[in-house]
Amino acid sequence: MIKLLRLYIMCGLAFSGKSTMARKLTDHTESKLIAFDKLWVEKDKDKSVPKNSEGWRYIRDTAQKEILASLKAGISVVYDDNNPRKEHREELRRVAREAGAEAVVVYLDTPLSVIRNREETNRTSQNRHDVEPENFDKVMQDFEVPTADENTAVFTPETNIEDFFKKLIY
DSSP, X not given: OOOOOEEEEEEOOTTSSHHHHHHHHHHHHTOEEEXXXXXXXXXXXXXXXXXXXXXXXXXXXXXXXXXXXXXXXXXXXXXXXXXXXXXXXXXXXXXXXXXXOEEEEEEEOOOHHHHHHHHHHHHXXXXXXXXXXXXXXXXXHHOOOOOGGGOEXXXXXTSOHHHHHHHHHO
């Protein structure tokens, strides 16, 4: 079987399960994981990254360069970020096309009640960084649900992950 070169574009709100799914998908597909939050932390150690749209753009540009380099090297990539707007996902699809790869949007369609529960649990457990309420609200306000024309695979909390992977990968 020929292994397809792909860019898996994670999409969903904070606490929807994107990072957990991204790690599982990375393992299952033997892809490289590139995560927006991790890049921000790494780059912020080198030089302070402003916590505004300028910093956000810098990290997205950095991620896109890393994604392109990996894809051009023949390595599939899972990109972990919320990618809330169609235009953000289109930027990533252009990167995939430039490298001759297929882009697949992996949309975690998690109910807001589940997200809020996970967020509350995290306040005590601190398993991951918290999300500032104004940042969460901005992403929620800007969020555009991916459409079929974006080559979207939808995962809900009820979805069987093994079945999802079978449909997604083959």
